[in-house]
Every structure is written in structure tokens, then in C-alpha cells.
Amino acid sequence: MQNARHAIKRRSDYQSPAYVIQHVELDIDLYPHETRVICTTQVERKSADQQPLVLDGVDLQLLSVRVNGADWTNYVEKEQTLVVDGLPDAFTLTIETQIDPANNSSLEGLYKSGDAYCTQCEAEGFRKITYFLDRPDIMAEYRVTVRGNKSAYPYLLSNGNVVAKGELDDGRHFVTWHDPFPKPCYLFALVAGDFDLLSDNFVTASGREVALELYVDKGKRERGYHALDSLKRAMAWDEQTFGLEYDLDIYMIVAVDFFNMGAMENKGLNVFNSKYVLADGQSATDDDYFHIESVIAHEYFHNWTGNRVTCRDWFQLSLKEGLTVFRDQQFSADMASPLVNRINQVNVMREHQFAEDAGPMSHPIRPDVVMEMNNFYTVTVYDKGAEVIRMLHTLLGVQGFRRGMDLYFERHDGQAVTCDDFVQAMQDANQHDLTLFKRWYSQSGTPVVRASGEYDQQARQFKLTLTQHTPATADQAEKQPLMIPVNTELLGNQGTMVQTVLSLTQAQQTFVFDNIDQAPVMSLLGNFSAPVRLYDGQNSSARQHIVMYANDPFSRWDAMQTLYGDYLHCQAGSAGEFAEPISTAGIVELQRSLLNQAMDSPALVAEMLCLPSFETLVQQAEQIDVDALFDARNALLNQLAEALEQDMLAVVQQLPAQAYDYQQNQVEQRRLRNVLWLYLGRLDQHQAALKSHYHDADNMTDCLGALRAAQEGNEQTFDQLMVAFEQRWQDDPLVLDKWFGLHASAPRKDCLSRLDLLSGHKQFSLNNPNRVRALLGSFAFYNPKGFHAKDGSGYRYLTDYLKRIDPINPQVAARLVTPLTQFRHLDSERKSLIETQLHRLLDTPNLSGDVFEKVSKALG
Ligand code: 0A1
Numbered sequence: 125m126q127n128a129r130h131a132i133k134r135r136s137d138y139q140s141p142a143y144v145i146q147h148v149e150l151d152i153d154l155y156p157h158e159t160r161v162i163c164t165t166q167v168e169r170k171s172a173d174q175q176p177l178v179l180d181g182v183d184l185q186l187l188s189v190r191v192n193g194a195d196w197t198n199y200v201e202k203e204q205t206l207v208v209d210g211l212p213d214a215f216t217l218t219i220e221t222q223i224d225p226a227n228n229s230s231l232e233g234l235y236k237s238g239d240a241y242c243t244q245c246e247a248e249g250f251r252k253i254t255y256f257l258d259r260p261d262i263m264a265e266y267r268v269t270v271r272g273n274k275s276a277y278p279y280l281l282s283n284g285n286v287v288a289k290g291e292l293d294d295g296r297h298f299v300t301w302h303d304p305f306p307k308p309c310y311l312f313a314l315v316a317g318d319f320d321l322l323s324d325n326f327v328t329a330s331g332r333e334v335a336l337e338l339y340v341d342k343g344k345r346e347r348g349y350h351a352l353d354s355l356k357r358a359m360a361w362d363e364q365t366f367g368l369e370y371d372l373d374i375y376m377i378v379a380v381d382f383f384n385m386g387a388m389e390n391k392g393l394n395v396f397n398s399k400y401v402l403a404d405g406q407s408a409t410d411d412d413y414f415h416i417e418s419v420i421a422h423e424y425f426h427n428w429t430g431n432r433v434t435c436r437d438w439f440q441l442s443l444k445e446g447l448t449v450f451r452d453q454q455f456s457a458d459m460a461s462p463l464v465n466r467i468n469q470v471n472v473m474r475e476h477q478f479a480e481d482a483g484p485m486s487h488p489i490r491p492d493v494v495m496e497m498n499n500f501y502t503v504t505v506y507d508k509g510a511e512v513i514r515m516l517h518t519l520l521g522v523q524g525f526r527r528g529m530d531l532y533f534e535r536h537d538g539q540a541v542t543c544d545d546f547v548q549a550m551q552d553a554n555q556h557d558l559t560l561f562k563r564w565y566s567q568s569g570t571p572v573v574r575a576s577g578e579y580d581q582q583a584r585q586f587k588l589t590l591t592q593h594t595p596a597t598a599d600q601a602e603k604q605p606l607m608i609p610v611n612t613e614l615l616g617n618q619g620t621m622v623q624t625v626l627s628l629t630q631a632q633q634t635f636v637f638d639n640i641d642q643a644p645v646m647s648l649l650g651n652f653s654a655p656v657r658l659y660d661g662q663n664s665s666a667r668q669h670i671v672m673y674a675n676d677p678f679s680r681w682d683a684m685q686t687l688y689g690d691y692l693h694c695q696a697g698s699a700g701e702f703a704e705p706i707s708t709a710g711i712v713e714l715q716r717s718l719l720n721q722a723m724d725s726p727a728l729v730a731e732m733l734c735l736p737s738f739e740t741l742v743q744q745a746e747q748i749d750v751d752a753l754f755d756a757r758n759a760l761l762n763q764l765a766e767a768l769e770q771d772m773l774a775v776v777q778q779l780p781a782q783a784y785d786y787q788q789n790q791v792e793q794r795r796l797r798n799v800l801w802l803y804l805g806r807l808d809q810h811q812a813a814l815k816s817h818y819h820d821a822d823n824m825t826d827c828l829g830a831l832r833a834a835q836e837g838n839e840q841t842f843d844q845l846m847v848a849f850e851q852r853w854q855d856d857p858l859v860l861d862k863w864f865g866l867h868a869s870a871p872r873k874d875c876l877s878r879l880d881l882l883s884g885h886k887q888f889s890l891n892n893p894n895r896v897r898a899l900l901g902s903f904a905f906y907n908p909k910g911f912h913a914k915d916g917s918g919y920r921y922l923t924d925y926l927k928r929i930d931p932i933n934p935q936v937a938a939r940l941v942t943p944l945t946q947f948r949h950l951d952s953e954r955k956s957l958i959e960t961q962l963h964r965l966l967d968t969p970n971l972s973g974d975v976f977e978k979v980s981k982a983l984g
């Protein structure tokens with residue numbers, strides 16, 4: 125089973141390139157099955173010895189090799205390389221290859237998305253277009269000619285500016301593009317197709333005019349405006365916040381339906397999953413609007429953090445991703461509610477990143493060992509990476525961080541660099557020793573911080589002892605102490621007594637606070653000041669005190685989450701080192717008092733009324749009983765709905781009805797209303813009103829809110845509303861994905877046969893990653909009842925699909941296998957059922973390296 129595709133690479137093996145390429149000329153003649161690519165490069169040898177030139181190439185048909193214009197025969201074609209020998213020190217290399225984009229279902233390299241051609245080259249897709257030194261430290265200037273049929277492909281796009289265009293024979297035409305900024309090949313892009321075009325422009329701070337062009341499927345123009353407006357906001361924000369301006373004369377974004385990830389920051393020509401572009405009030409939720417704005421910003425911010433300064437090698441991925449996620453998070457916080465943003469980010473960390481770190485794929489934000497690079501576009505590299513940048517920001521302050529960024533660009537513009545280079549710039553700009561801080565880059569795992577307090581009335585002194593310990597992870601046995609910033613608030617009867625950031629750098633440290641008049645309640649790790657698990661050993665009345673009196677709304681939310689979590693684990697028999705839980709009546713009373721504040725702070729109250737997700741709860745205990753935990757959560761929701769029905773109804777009735785607008789206070793009110801419906805929808809007496817909530821809605825947020833409430837609450841209502849939804853949206857696959865997702869995550873006994881029916885739906889296709897994620901992803905990630913069915917049927921069901929998806933699209937299969945690999949918290953029966961399925965996968969002939977890497981690690 126193991127072959128060249130399954131070879132591992134190590135960060136420590138990095139070597140600077142033996143040859144470099146500074147100029148690339150591409151000529152791409154588009155045909156569905158026989159696209160011709162002529163790649164002409166200026167190559168220079170850098171190494172002293174005469175080693176051959178080893179080019180990367182996958183699924184290419186080689187037609188010819190020329191050196192300085194003459195045919196060259198001194199080469200060998202290997203499985204995934206072309207080895208050219210006997211070369212002079214500097215030369216022009218011309219390689220002609222043929223590729224088959226119409227049969228490229230991996231969506232990597234050049235492929236067809238519906239009627240359009242497009243490319244995806246990160247991480248190592250350029251090698252599916254031509255033989256090349258496919259590594260990010262090879263930075264070259266590109267001139268690209270695209271040829272295609274003029275009526276089918278009126279737009280022929282690539283990076284940079286148009287320098288020539290014209291007509292060809294047989295109804296074809298060509299356009300030549302030039303990108304003056306040297307770039308690694310993973311930022312190369314080509315798009316050819318017919319689109320609706322939205323044009324706009326942006327004048328930069330220094331007065332340059334930039335043309336903005338957004339390309340969407342024909343007929344979808346009206347859904348493009350939010351994305352375009354988001355782009356302008358992102359451009360202005362980066363100028364104001366970091367002094368960073370856009371550099372080319374044109375910025376293009378193309379939305380495509382077939383895409384493996386969210387979007388791609390190709391220089392001057394972003395390619396987007398249409399899910400992160402298209403929106404109007406009818407078809408998109410507030411969350412969709414939010415994500416579009418944040419992904420548009422993310423890709424735009426990459427122009428500096430990723431493109432102008434790029435990664436030396438792929439182990440450094442977090443250099444651009446952690447930093448760019450942090451930048452998009454700051455942008456989103458400035459655009460809307462910093463609190464809700466932070467809560468959502470923390471939920472992602474606790475639900476997904478903690479799970480990754482506790483599982484077989486655990487890796488530091490800068491991985492050391494990689495088999496398939498595409499497997500490392502992870503919540504660890506992205507989201508924990510952003511948390512690490514956030515800690516730097518906390519440590520150095522807004523201005524110190526900005527000084528570090530300025531120095532980073534001053535030193536490294538136009539270069540391919542490492543995470544160490546970034547930290548060095550931060551250090552040098554601030555004269556702040558970051559040696560210890562750098563461990564966050566090399567150490568994986570979630571640190572556990574424990575706190576205990578000791579109050580001395582006589583001395584009016586409070587001693588806070590913090591310890592840290594990072595449990596061993598699958599990839600690293602030994603762990604060292606890290607530098608952990610701990611936001612600390614000490615609360616007394618009259619409110620906040622102390623607010624400060626403590627720096628925990630040793631395994632154990634004691635911090636002494638003087639002039640403390642009473643034994644305080646500790647509110648620690650405010651705003652999630654470090655990506656750690658915290659156990660503070662306080663009892664539930666201390667937590668209730670935080671919920672009621674803490675200064676920081678985030679801490680109030682967080683204390684509430686802990687109360688819910690402790691309560692549910694006690695109910696489900698999975699409580700570990702928790703203190704005694706709050707009573708059911710206690711939770712009811714807390715929620716009642718929150719409901720009384722709802723109209724004043726709808727955003728905060730909405731989030732505080734939400735229980736931790738099932739997936740987050742799973743991460744909180746060593747061992748869980750799936751059914752007991754699920755039932756406990758469900759039972760608490762029912763009890764709260766019954767006990768607080770009148771209070772909740774009163775709030776729903778006070779919330780004003782307004783014509784839809786994506787605008788902050790409306791977003792917060794809708795969120796609150798839909799959270800309340802999640803409770804009220806459980807009560808028989810409110811089914812008619814729930815149906816009206818759906819039918820009267822003028823927007824997708826409320827429609828979906830009603831559907832979710834029905835999904836959790838009442839099978840008949842759910843079925844009726846789902847039928848109505850399908851009738852309305854059956855011709856719009858992007859919207860129908862919400863419907864696929866709701867079906868697949870519904871905790872129904874007959875869920876597998878329903879999935880079978882759905883996979884035969886006319887809009888379903890195994891080749892489209894959005895459809896696969898909507899149906900099978902929702903099932904495997906968000907249907908614990910169905911997926912973890914005791915007889916193993918859910919595991920088998922997913923595995924059957926993975927075996928079919930892997931040959932089509934290994935990246936999609938490898939992402940979808942995740943829930944089968946994170947079984948640490950499950951009982952031994954389920955573990956062994958999962959293992960059986962993992963072995964079935966491993967025995968699959970021609971299993972991709974992507975899936976092999978994750979499955980073989982899971983089996984240890
Ligand atoms: N760099 C992109 C994410 C991305 C990564 C890999 C892809 O194909 C394998 C596609 C997109 C981003 O961070 O947005």
C-alpha cells in the first residue's frame with residue numbers, strides 16, 4: 125500500500141534550491157481534454173555541484189523538452205518528477221505538456237468548474253499544469269498567454285495586467301497577462317469562462333485608482349454586491365490599520381461552484397467558492413453575510429501577508445495563515461460586534477482545534493513532519509496560529525505590534541521567509557525577548573492551566589497559584605512550559621477589585637495581590653487570552669457571581685458555558701474534576717435573569733442562552749457516553765423551554781419586526797429571536813407560531829432559524845417546513861445545501877435511509893465538494909446520534925462513501941475522514957467499530973496519500 129505518494133517530509137530537511145527560476149512565460153491553449161501548456165523559463169544553477177534539475181510534475185503528458193531553443197534528450201521521466209541533466213549554468217528551458225482539465229475531478233491544477241476553466245495551485249497544484257520547481261521559495265515574474273474559444277470563454281483571466289489581446293483562427297482568441305510582482309507558482313491563476321461582471325473601483329490612500337472586478341455565474345449579479353462592498357471595506361481597513369495599500373491596477377475575484385476550500389488569494393485574481401461570494405437577504409443568512417465579508421477580507425489581506433511576503437517552505441504555512449486569520453478577525457471585530465466574534469472564535473477552538481490536538485493528527489502550528497501538505501490546512505495552523513499572533517498582539521500592544529509588522533515588511537518584502545523571521549521582526553521592533561514565546565511554534569497540544577487561590581484576611585492578601593502542564597500528544601511525548609498570558613479579574617461584592625494580565629512562564633507560579641479586602645472570586649482567561657484549558661476549581665456559586673457581576677461580557681458568557689458544561693457532564697456521568705454542579709433550578713433562574721436583560725444586550729444574552737455544542741462538550745471529558753450526553757443536553761433544553769416559556773415569549777414579542785437589512789442591531793435581534801425559538805420550538809403549543817415564523821419571514825436567517833428550531837423540536841413541523849423549503853429552492857444548489865445539511869444532521873432513527881434518498885436528489889453530486897460537505901459532512905460532524913449509532917452503521921456508512929469519494933477528490937475525502945479519526949473520548953465498543961472501518965479504508969487499493977496519512981495515524 126505504501127508508495128511514493130506516502131513519503132514523509134521533514135521541516136529539518138529544508139535545503140535552499142539548487143536551481144532558481146526568475147522568469148516564466150506560459151502559453152496555455154485551452155481544450156477540455158487536450159490543453160497544451162508551453163512553459164518557458166529562465167533557469168539558473170545555484171549549487172556548486174553539477175546536480176541535475178529535478179522538476180515536479182503530476183498527471184502530465186510530456187510532449188517536448190528544449191534547452192536554449194534546441195531539442196534536449198538528456199532527461200528521465202519518473203513517477204512524479206522530470207530529471208533533466210547535463211545542463212549549462214544558465215539557460216532557457218522550454219517544456220511542452222498536455223493535460224486533461226475536463227477529467228480533473230481533484231479540483232487541483234487546471235480543472236473545469238461547470239462551464240468555466242479555473243485553477244487551484246496551492247499547495248502543490250502547479251505541478252499538475254506543467255513541470256516546474258513547485259516550491260514557494262522559487263519566486264518569478266510571470267507572463268501568461270491564455271487561448272480559448274471566444275464565444276464560450278469571452279473572459280480569459282490571469283494574474284496582473286493585460287498586455288496584449290487579439291483574435292485567432294477558428295473562433296478563438298487570446299489574452300496575454302503580465303504580473304510584475306515576483307511570486308511563487310502556488311499564486312498563479314487562470315480563469316476562462318462567461319460570467320456576469322460587476323465592476324467598481326477603489327482609490328488608494330496615495331491616490332491610485334484600482335479597478336475592482338467581480339465575476340459571478342450568469343444571472344447571479346444581484347448576489348454579488350455584498351462581496352464587492354466587503355472588498356472595499358477591507359481595502360480601506362488595511363490602509364488605516366496597517367498602512368498597507370493594494371499594489372496592482374486591477375483586483376479580480378471569480379466565484380466558482382466547484383472548489384475544495386473557501387477561497388484562494390492568487391495574486392490579483394482571487395478564486396472563490398461561490399458560497400463565500402453570493403448573497404442576498406432572500407437566500408443568505410446573516411452568518412453567510414458575515415462569512416463572505418470575512419473571507420473576502422482574508423484573501424485581500426493575503427496580498428501583503430502571503431503574497432508580497434510569502435513562505436519559504438510549506439512547514440511555515442502559519443506564517444501567512446495564522447497572521448492573515450488574525451488580521452481578518454480584527455477586521456470583523458471592527459466591522460461588527462467584537463464580543464460575538466470572539467465567542468465564535470473561541471467556540472471553533474474548543475470544538476475543533478482542541479479535538480485536533482487531542483487526536484492522531486496533532487501538530488504544532490508550524491508542523492515538523494508532513495506527508496500530504498493539503499492535510500495541514502488545519503484549525504491548528506489557521507485558528508491556533510491566529511491565537512498565537514493574538515498573544516503577541518496582547519504582549520506587545522497595538523502600537524508595538526504595528527511596529528513589528530512595519531519592520532517585517534521593511535525587511536522581507538519580496539521574499540519567502542520563515543515564522544522565525546516574523547517573530548524576529550516583532551522582537552527587534554520592540555526590544556522584547558520572545559525566545560520563550562517561540563515555543564508556541566514548535567509545541568503541539570493544549571496546555572492545561574490550573575488555578576488555586578488563597579486569601580489571608582489579616583494580611584489583606586490574595587495569593588493566586590497557577591500551574592501549567594501540556595499533556596503528551598500523538599506527535600510529541602515531551603512538553604515544556606510555555607509563555608501564557610492570563611487575563612485576570614478578581615471580583616468582590618462590589619465588583620472588580622483587580623484587572624490585569626499575568627504572564628505564566630513556569631510550570632508553577634504564585635502571584636501575590638495586596639490590599640484585597642475580601643476573598644475574591646477569580647475570573648481568569650478573560651477574552652480567551654491564551655489557547656488553553658483552564659481549571660480554576662471554583663464552585664458554581666463563584667461562577668454565578670461571575671455571570672452576574674464580571675466586568676467583561678466575555679467572562680460572563682464563559683462562566684455560563686462552564687456552568688452548563690459541568691451540569692451536563694454530571695447528568696451524563698462524565699464529570700471529571702469538576703466542582704459540584706449548579707442545580708437545574710439554578711440554571712433556570714440564571715436564564716430568567718438574562719432574559720430580563722435581553723432587550724438591553726441582545727447579542728450577549730443570545731450567546732449566554734446557548735448551551736455548549738455537543739461537539740464542544742465531547743472535548744471536555746476524558747470519556748463520554750454519547751447517548752447519555754446527548755440526552756442530558758436535550759433534557760436540559762426541554763426543561764428550560766418549559767420553565768421559561770412565558771419569559772421567552774415576552775422577549776420574542778418585544779423584538780421589533782423589520783424589513784430585512786444586514787445591519788448590526790437587526791442581526792443581534794434576529795439572533796436572539798432564533799435562539800429563543802430553539803427553545804420555544806420544543807413546545808407543542810407553539811408549533812403554529814413556529815410555522816408562521818418560517819412563512820412570514822422575509823429573509824433566510826429567520827427561515828433557517830425556524831427550520832433549526834423544528835429540527836430539534838418537532839418532527840412533523842420539521843417535515844412540513846422542509847418540504848416547503850425544497851419547493852422554493854430546488855433549483856438553487858447553493859441554498860439547497862442548507863436543506864441537505866439540516867436533513868443530514870437531524871437526529872432521526874431512519875437517518876441513513878434518508879441520506880440514501882437525498883444522495884439521489886437531482887441536485888446532489890459526489891463531484892461537488894459543497895454538496896458532499898453539506899450532506900455527508902453534516903452527518904459525520906454534526907449528527908452524533910446517527911454517526912455514533914451503537915451498531916456502527918454510521919461509521920460504515922461514512923466509510924462506504926469515503927471509498928467512493930477518494931478516487932474522485934482526495935482532499936475532500938481526507939477532510940471528511942476526520943470524525944472517524946477523533947475517537948479518543950468514545951467507549952471501547954465504538955472505538956473498535958471505528959477501527960474496523962479504518963482498516964477497510966486502509967485496505968482500499970490506490971488509496972490517496974491524503975487519506976492514508978490520516979487513517980494510518982489514527983490506527984497508530
Ligand atoms: N490559501 C487559502 C486556502 C486554500 C488552501 C488550499 C487550497 O487548495 C488545496 C485552496 C485554498 C486561504 O487561506 O484562503
Ligand code: ZN
Pocket residue numbers: 422426444445448
Ligand atoms: Zn489564508
